[in-house]
Amino acid sequence: MSDFRDISTSVVVHSAPKVEKFTPMSGQNAGKEQTVLNFRAYHPNFQRQEDGSFKMLDSDWYDVKYNGKAIEQVQGLLKDGMTLEVRGSMRERVWKDREGNDRTTHEIFAKSLGLSLTQPGLIGVEFQKPDRSRQAQTEPAKER
Incomplete structure (x- = not known):
């Protein structure tokens, strides 16, 4: 199955992000x-127990x-264990392993990534409001 569907979910970063370059052979x-x-x-998926505690179930990968x-900037900010809010499209890609068994990979093509500000381990966030007047001088005029 390779149909795309919209997804909005929270995920935990598991590996260091890598920037890759490629040239598509088809498409726009x-x-x-x-x-x-x-x-x-x-x-991570959890199930509430009768005593009110939570039991961790298998995770969705x-x-x-x-x-x-700003891919390079995003890459520098993401850390292993960080919780993100991800919005985009997801597809399931089925492929065969070396033994010929069917395997499924879930791919999210993220349109936006957001940092969860309530996650444990977050020490601080730096932000500097962009200077809109300077930005307007450097950007080409948009047609109306």
Whole structure:
């Protein structure tokens, strides 16, 4: 199955993100080099027990791909164990392993990544409001 469906979920980053460049052979970007940020992530699943505690169940694993703005900056911010809110499209890709068994990979093509501000381990967040007047001078005028 390779049908895409919308997804919005929280995930935990499991591996260091890697920036990769490739050139598609077909589609609207055929022949144009593309840059994508890839990382593994999981969504932990829990079940409430009768005593009110939670038992961790198997996690849902994803290969997350992001090709939005500021890829290198995003790569530098993401850390193993960090919780993110991810929105985008997901597809299941079925493939065969060396023994000929069917395997399924869940791929999320992220349109946006958001940092969960309530996660444990978050020490601080730095933000500097962009200077809109300076940005307007450097950007080309948009047609109306």
